[in-house]
Amino acid sequence: MAYTQEEAYRWVTSPAYRVLIELQRVEGLMIGIIGRNLRKWGLTVPKLNILALLRYGPESGLSLGDLGNLMLVSPSNMTGLIDRLERDGLVRRSPDPHDRRSFRALITEKGKKLLEEVLPQHVAYVEDLLRSMDRGEKERLITLLSKLEQAAAKARG
Numbered sequence: 001m002a003y004t005q006e007e008a009y010r011w012v013t014s015p016a017y018r019v020l021i022e023l024q025r026v027e028g029l030m031i032g033i034i035g036r037n038l039r040k041w042g043l044t045v046p047k048l049n050i051l052a053l054l055r056y057g058p059e060s061g062l063s064l065g066d067l068g069n070l071m072l073v074s075p076s077n078m079t080g081l082i083d084r085l086e087r088d089g090l091v092r093r094s095p096d097p098h099d100r101r102s103f104r105a106l107i108t109e110k111g112k113k114l115l116e117e118v119l120p121q122h123v124a125y126v127e128d129l130l131r132s133m134d135r136g137e138k139e140r141l142i143t144l145l146s147k148l149e150q151a152a153a154k155a156r157g
Contacts (some may be wrong), residue, residue: 005025009021034125038118038122041114042088043114046071048118050085050105051091051111053070054107061104062105063104064078085105089108089110090107091111092108093106
C-alpha cells in the first residue's frame with residue numbers, strides 16, 4: 001500500500017500549517033502541469049510571465065530589477081531568463097536612459113507574435129484546469145489568497 005498524503009501529514013494539527021502545506025502542494029502540481037503544456041512553444045512559466053509583463057507593461061520596457069520584483073525572482077535568475085529570451089529573439093535589452101548602469105528589457109515583434117499565439121490557448125488551458133471551481137469559488141479564492149499575500153508582505157517587512 002502506498003503512503004498517502006493524509007498519512008504523511010497526519011502530524012499536522014494546525015489549520016494554518018495545513019494551509020501552507022496545501023498551498024505548496026497545489027502550486028507545485030499546477031506549475032508542473034502548466035509548464036509541461038508550455039513546452040510545446042519552447043516556453044516556461046517564468047518566460048511566459050516575462051513576455052506578458054513586457055507586452056502589456058510600459059512601452060519603454062521594464063528594468064531587470066523591476067521584472068525581478070514583479071516576479072519575485074533574484075537578479076541572477078532574472079539575468080539568466082532574459083539571456084535565454086534574448087537568445088531566442090523574443091526580448092531585447094536596451095540601455096536605461098535614466099541609469100547608465102542598467103538595461104531595460106523590451107519584447108520583440110517575434111515575442112509579441114508568439115505571445116499572441118500562446119496566450120489565448122494558455123488561458124483556455126488554465127480555465128479547463130480550474131473547471132472544478134465555479135466563478136464565485138474562484139473569486140473567493142482570489143480574495144483569500146490576496147489577504148494571505150498582504151499578511152506575508154507585512155511579515156516580510
